Amino acid sequence: MIYADTNFFTNTLVDMSHRSEAEALLAECRVRLAVTWLHRIEVVNALQQCVFLTRQGMQQMRVTPELAMAAEARFFDEVDLGIRYHHSTVSPDSVESVFQTLAHRHTAKDGFRTYDILHVSSALVLGCDTFWSFDAKAKKLAKLEGLKVN
Numbered sequence: 406m407i408y409a410d411t412n413f414f415t416n417t418l419v420d421m422s423h424r425s426e427a428e429a430l431l432a433e434c435r436v437r438l439a440v441t442w443l444h445r446i447e448v449v450n451a452l453q454q455c456v457f458l459t460r461q462g463m464q465q466m467r468v469t470p471e472l473a474m475a476a477e478a479r480f481f482d483e484v485d486l487g488i489r490y491h492h493s494t495v496s497p498d499s500v501e502s503v504f505q506t507l508a509h510r511h512t513a514k515d516g517f518r519t520y521d522i523l524h525v526s527s528a529l530v531l532g533c534d535t536f537w538s539f540d541a542k543a544k545k546l547a548k549l550e551g552l553k554v555n
Contacts (some may be wrong), residue, residue, distance in 0.1 A: 406439070406452070406531060406532055406533040406534060406535070407434065407438055407439075407533060407534075407535040407536075407537060408435060408438070408439055408524070408527065408528035408531060408535065408537070409438050409439075409536075409537040409538065409553075410444075410520075410521075410534050410536070410537070410538040410540065410543055411443070411444055411447040411448055411451055411520075411524070412446055412451075412538050412539050412543065413427055413537045413538050413539060413555075414440075414444060414449065414480065415451045415452065415455070416453075416539055417431060417474065418452065418480055419441040419450070419452065419455055419466060419468050419473070419476050421455075421466060421467045423539040426437055426539070426555070427537075428436075428541070430537060431489060432495050434489075434493070435547070437487060437488075437489060437490055437491040438489060438490045438491070438537075439490070439491065439493035439527075439531055440478065440484045440491065440492060440493060441491045441494070441495050441527050441531075442495075443520075443523055443527060444513055445481075445518070450472040450475065452468070452474075452476055452477050455468035455473060456468050456470050456473050457475065461470065464469050472476055472539060474493065475526075478509040481482035492539045493531055495527050495530045495531060496530070496547040497506075499530045500527055500530055501525065502528055503526040503529050504523060505537060507525060507526055507546070507550065508522055508524050511549060515542075515545065515546070515549075516522045516541065516542075517542060517546050520543075521540065521542050521543040521546050522546065524536075524538075524543060525543065525546045525547050525550055525552070528547065528552060529550060529552075533552065534552060534553060535552060535553045535554070535555075536552040536554050536555075537554070537555045538554070538555070539555075
């Protein structure tokens with residue numbers, strides 16, 4: 406089973422630096438990717454962050470508010486229709502327990518962020534063996550926990 410973090414999904418939705426790699430991985434993928442409550446809330450903010458960065462002149466690509474809303478709608482449609490993704494439920498208690506273990510094990514040494522630990526914890530709770538991301542820190546944590554990465 407494959408778990409992709411929000412960074413991966415955002416690269417599939419707008420023209421970011423890893424879009425072609427993300428699309429290639431999805432094209433080869435034979436399973437639907439899990440989408441949790443964390444993805445659903447984080448994708449919305451990630452797309453709005455792209456709009457903000459565009460307005461600040463900090464984005465290499467141009468993401469308008471209209472493009473962000475269209476990308477968000479496409480993502481939720483694909484989740485609802487089960488096209489490439491499927492709704493996955495993770496118990497907050499299970500994620501919290503794994504989260505605390507990972508934070509104690511790794512954060513003081515490697516400085517992992519909360520969302521990286523939440524995503525890797527969710528992947529482990531779901532029983533995934535593979536973790537897709539374009540974020541170096543998230544991938545490092547996933548590897549430390551024995552997950553294969555892209």
